Amino acid sequence: MKVLVATDKPFAKVAVDGIRKEIEAAGYELALLEKYGEKNKLLEAVADSDALIIRSDVVDTEVLDAAKQLKIVVRAGAGYDNVDLASATAHHVCVMNTPGQNSNAVAELAFGLMVMAARNLYNGTSGSELKGKKLGIHAYGNVGRNVARIAKGFGMDIYAYDAFPAAVEAMKQDGITPVEKAEDLYATCNIVSLHIPATPETKGSIGHDLVGRMPKGGILVNTARKEVIDEEGLLQLLSERTDLKYMTDIMPVRNAEFQEKAAGRYFSTPKKMGAQTAEANINAGIAAAKQIVGFLKDGCERFRVNK
Ligand code: 3PG
Numbered sequence: 157m158k159v160l161v162a163t164d165k166p167f168a169k170v171a172v173d174g175i176r177k178e179i180e181a182a183g184y185e186l187a188l189l190e191k192y193g194e195k196n197k198l199l200e201a202v203a204d205s206d207a208l209i210i211r212s213d214v215v216d217t218e219v220l221d222a223a224k225q226l227k228i229v230v231r232a233g234a235g236y237d238n239v240d241l242a243s244a245t246a247h248h249v250c251v252m253n254t255p256g257q258n259s260n261a262v263a264e265l266a267f268g269l270m271v272m273a274a275r276n277l278y279n280g281t282s283g284s285e286l287k288g289k290k291l292g293i294h295a296y297g298n299v300g301r302n303v304a305r306i307a308k309g310f311g312m313d314i315y316a317y318d319a320f321p322a323a324v325e326a327m328k329q330d331g332i333t334p335v336e337k338a339e340d341l342y343a344t345c346n347i348v349s350l351h352i353p354a355t356p357e358t359k360g361s362i363g364h365d366l367v368g369r370m371p372k373g374g375i376l377v378n379t380a381r382k383e384v385i386d387e388e389g390l391l392q393l394l395s396e397r398t399d400l401k402y403m404t405d406i407m408p409v410r411n412a413e414f415q416e417k418a419a420g421r422y423f424s425t426p427k428k429m430g431a432q433t434a435e436a437n438i439n440a441g442i443a444a445a446k447q448i449v450g451f452l453k454d455g456c457e458r459f460r461v462n463k
Contacts, residue, residue, distance in 0.1 A: 157184040158225075159448055160205035161441075162198055164213055165427065166190040167232075171437035175209065178445035182453065195219075202226060207448045209441065212428065215239045220247040228451050232440040233258055233431055234298065235381060237354040241462040250451060252459040254443040256298040258436035262405075263302035265430045266349045266379045267310070269403035269423070273347075273375040277423055284373075287311040292345030294338065294362075295352040296323040299379070303349055304332050317341040342369040347377065354381035363389025368397065375401045379430045382406040387414075394418040405430045 159179045161172065172188065179186045189201045195218070202208060202223035208215070209230050220226065220243050228250045231239060236253050244251045267286075275283035291307050293300045293316040300316060300323075307314050316327050317335045327334045335341045342348055348370065352358045363386030367376055378385065387410045394400055394417055401421040406428050408414055414422045431440065450456035 157206045157452060158187055158204060159184050159207040159209065159445070160187045160189060160201055161209045162189045162192065162201060162213055163209075163211050164190075164192055165211055165432070167211075167437040167441050168434040170434055171441040174438055174442045175445040178442060178449060182449040184449075184452075207452065209444045209448070210238070211431075212238050215244070215251075217243045220244060220249060223247075223249075228252070228448055230254065230444040230447050232437075232444040235353050236461050237381065237383070245462045249462075250457060250460055251462040252444075252447050252451075252457075253461055254440045254447065255459065257440035257443045258431035258433075259298035260302050261433040261436035262299045262379050262430035263306055264433075265405055266299075266303055266377050267306055269377045269379070269405065270347055270349070270375065272423060273377070273401045273403045277420060279420065286347075288313065289347060290315060290345040292317065292335070292341040292348040293332070294341060294348055294350045295380075296327055296332070297351060300349075300351040301326060301330065303351065304330055315341055315345055338366060339369060342366050342374075343371075346371060346373065347375045349377045350380040350384065352380055352384055354383040359383045360386040362386060364393045365389070367400070368393050370400065372399050374399070375403065378402070378404040378406060380406070382408055391417055394421065 176186045192198055199222040202219060206225050207228045209232055211233055215229055217240060226249050231253045234253055234255055239251050241251055270286060274286055287310055289312055291312040291314050293303050296316045296318040304314050315333045315335050317338050324334045362384050387408050391413055404424045407424040411424055447459060
């Protein structure tokens with residue numbers, strides 16, 4: 157059996173070593189394709205692979221067609237919007253994610269971006285502190301929950317919105333104030349941190365009207381997905397409201413326009429960095445390897461996300 161790790165944005169070496177150990181201990185072979193850039197290289201590498209570990213790498217019908225022996229894809233991470241689930245099901249390929257394994261890393265970066273915004277992007281002028289500010293956590297999953305834990309240390313006043321009743325229960329357990337509507341979260345909070353997945357319902361849902369409800373000096377932090385932003389609407393809002401700031405870990409398609417229209421109030425990491433820590437790579441990578449071994453040896457389908 158051949159397990160391919162295909163990561164255009166590579167894991168830390170220590171994580172790859174850990175993955176290799178798991179895979180080889182099970183008697184399988186590990187192949188590594190890093191920084192491949194062009195899809196053709198992925199199409200070639202998957203041809204004789206039985207299992208695949210990916211990050212934000214796109215697995216679509218073309219990849220699945222090329223992967224004649226493929227039985228399982230594990231997205232080492234949380235969001236699986238990069239995998240065509242219906243096509244995987246049609247190809248009899250099991251798709252899993254590794255929920256929670258990289259969420260602390262993403263949550264910590266959200267605070268890195270918050271502090272940067274509150275200190276005026278380190279431009280030397282007098283900024284503000286997070287302590288005592290109202291933080292809105294938009295979606296209370298694994299990352300949202302870590303954000304709440306860290307926000308307590310900063311002494312923030314914490315609110316959260318999530319459409320799922322189980323998430324509202326978690327907020328109550330954690331002593332976070334649940335908000336009934338997304339609109340109210342934005343109207344209430346000085347800082348909103350986005351943790352929604354990219355789905356047909358959420359794509360383009362964060363834009364002019366919603367963010368425009370934020371109080372003066374509001375900061376929007378995005379460590380989720382670029383697709384959830386209505387870029388046109390947010391650009392328009394940032395032009396009208398010169399008090400607002402936008403900090404993102406996922407560069408918008410219209411990055412140059414954001415830089416121009418919100419100069420000094422906008423920052424994007426050059427490459428998605430949220431889960432890019434040795435710890436997150438080790439946790440998510442080794443979990444992925446273990447899930448593959450469990451699936452191939454025992455048929456274990458825990459964390460399967462396609463039907
Ligand atoms: C995730 O969904 O797990 C995060 O967005 C991290 O993505 P990455 O593995 O591409 O860094």
